[in-house]
Amino acid sequence: MAQLWKGRFKKELAKETNDFNSSISFDSRMFEEDIRGSIAHAGMLGAQGIIAKSESEKIIAELGVILDEIKSGKLAIDMEAEDIHTFIEGELTARLGETGKRLHTARSRNDQVALDIRLNLRKEIEEIEGKVKALIEVICKKAEENTDAIMPGYTHLQRAQPITFAHHIMAYAAMLCRDLDRLSDAKRRMNICPLGSGALAGTTYPLDREAVAKELGFDGITLNSLDGVSDRDFCIELAAALSLIMVHLSRFSEEIIMWCSWEFKFVELDDAFSTGSSIMPQKKNPDIAELVRGKSGRVFGDLTALLTVMKGIALAYNKDMQEDKEAIFDAVDTVKMCLTAFTPMIDTMTVLKDNMRNAAAKGFINATDCADYLVGKGLAFRDAYKATGELVALCIDRGVTLETLPIDAYKGVCDLFDDEVYTAINLEKCVADRLVAGGPSTESVMKQIDTARAFIKIQIILKH
Ligand code: ARG
Numbered sequence: 001m002a003q004l005w006k007g008r009f010k011k012e013l014a015k016e017t018n019d020f021n022s023s024i025s026f027d028s029r030m031f032e033e034d035i036r037g038s039i040a041h042a043g044m045l046g047a048q049g050i051i052a053k054s055e056s057e058k059i060i061a062e063l064g065v066i067l068d069e070i071k072s073g074k075l076a077i078d079m080e081a082e083d084i085h086t087f088i089e090g091e092l093t094a095r096l097g098e099t100g101k102r103l104h105t106a107r108s109r110n111d112q113v114a115l116d117i118r119l120n121l122r123k124e125i126e127e128i129e130g131k132v133k134a135l136i137e138v139i140c141k142k143a144e145e146n147t148d149a150i151m152p153g154y155t156h157l158q159r160a161q162p163i164t165f166a167h168h169i170m171a172y173a174a175m176l177c178r179d180l181d182r183l184s185d186a187k188r189r190m191n192i193c194p195l196g197s198g199a200l201a202g203t204t205y206p207l208d209r210e211a212v213a214k215e216l217g218f219d220g221i222t223l224n225s226l227d228g229v230s231d232r233d234f235c236i237e238l239a240a241a242l243s244l245i246m247v248h249l250s251r252f253s254e255e256i257i258m259w260c261s262w263e264f265k266f267v268e269l270d271d272a273f274s275t276g277s278s279i280m281p282q283k284k285n286p287d288i289a290e291l292v293r294g295k296s297g298r299v300f301g302d303l304t305a306l307l308t309v310m311k312g313i314a315l316a317y318n319k320d321m322q323e324d325k326e327a328i329f330d331a332v333d334t335v336k337m338c339l340t341a342f343t344p345m346i347d348t349m350t351v352l353k354d355n356m357r358n359a360a361a362k363g364f365i366n367a368t369d370c371a372d373y374l375v376g377k378g379l380a381f382r383d384a385y386k387a388t389g390e391l392v393a394l395c396i397d398r399g400v401t402l403e404t405l406p407i408d409a410y411k412g413v414c415d416l417f418d419d420e421v422y423t424a425i426n427l428e429k430c431v432a433d434r435l436v437a438g439g440p441s442t443e444s445v446m447k448q449i450d451t452a453r454a455f456i457k458i459q460i461i462l463k464h
Pocket of ligand 1: 023082109113321322
């Protein structure tokens with residue numbers, strides 16, 4: 001297909017140049033945005049008297065036909081074209097002749113591509129927001145079912161204090177709520193229309209930029225024409241928000257992988273969301289979680305690629321910027337794919353409450369509560385801490401737990417102990433007493449669930 005810019009050239013483009021220069025293989029996914037942008041532009045050109053109303057109407061009608069034909073498969077996108085903008089304009093001109101050639105009045109591919117990416121990513125963000133919300137809801141549902149599932153909470157991967165499975169996974173709901181907030185924030189700044197920036201210096205035609213922006217659902221128009229065509233902050237911001245989603249999914253995946261191991265056995269994945277080994281018949285592997293953890297690297301790579309492409313280019317548009325699309329589209333596609341597989345994996349996994357409870361019983365995770373019990377009897381926390389440490393050492397020597405250590409042994413370390421200590425260190429009570437906002441008690445976790453659910457609906461700032 002012919003280039004749009006042939007006038008001053010005497011030779012045909014070398015095949016190698018065309019292959020290297022072309023972006024159609026990765027920008028054809030923006031065909032709808034390109035056409036919708038052109039329809040809005042053509043309408044404005046007609047309304048402003050820049051081209052004849054009758055020609056504007058013909059262009060709009062034919063662009064609508066082209067859109068329908070591409071969608072239905074009747075019209076195939078020519079992969080030899082330089083880019084999607086060239087293809088659509090070429091197709092229009094092939095059909096309308098002279099009239100088709102008027103579409104590009106007062107426009108450059110530089111503001112056109114900036115527009116198309118914004119429109120495309122706006123749509124993608126909305127899809128990703130839906131998927132993140134679905135995951136948050138699945139987490140809330142799983143949490144609701146497991147407010148009584150006592151498990152050890154960890155620091156340094158060492159058993160630390162008693163929590164519940166519900167409390168643990170609601171931490172991920174909190175992270176994902178922030179992710180939603182970041183996505184909508186990125187969308188807010190992205191939703192500004194660059195059309196009218198021209199190649200870099202605006203245009204002499206009497207455009208109505210505001211009308212085009214309004215028609216395309218933007219909240220306003222870009223401030224400066226050089227920035228309008230050479231800003232890709234919105235790609236970088238989105239890639240950063242997507243990277244953080246991947247950090248969160250990757251951390252969650254790591255825990256799922258550990259919890260599936262025989263060493264933990266806190267959860268069992270549904271057969272439909274696990275894989276086997278070709279040689280070891282006993283294996284059931286958490287491949288989805290591992291792949292999500294692995295794919296996080298791709299998205300971080302996409303972010304790094306975007307930052308690197310943009311960091312050294314003089315204003316305004318440079319062809320380097322064509323590299324934006326593969327990176328941001330890969331990040332978008334990867335996150336969508338990960339969320340699509342991850343959410344039903346969480347939804348269908350079985351929580352093995354007894355195994356969690358057994359692990360909780362063995363790690364002295366009520367030691368802080370034991371010390372707090374002595375504080376309640378008037379001892380200073382540091383002394384209570386030391387006495388409890390001695391008790392733990394004694395338990396380890398004897399191969400028992402704080403729950404099964406006889407009262408005489410307690411009294412031998414500190415005479416403030418009496419039988420009530422067994423109630424104070426009961427794990428169910430330890431969790432139930434942690435009524436503090438944000439804590440693991442059922443009341444507190446239910447409040448967290450309610451807040452996360454409300455957040456999904458209205459996206460207020462997440463706080464207790
Ligand atoms: N395919 C190009 C891109 O994605 C479109 C803009 C071309 N502009 C230009 N001046 N060559 O960046």
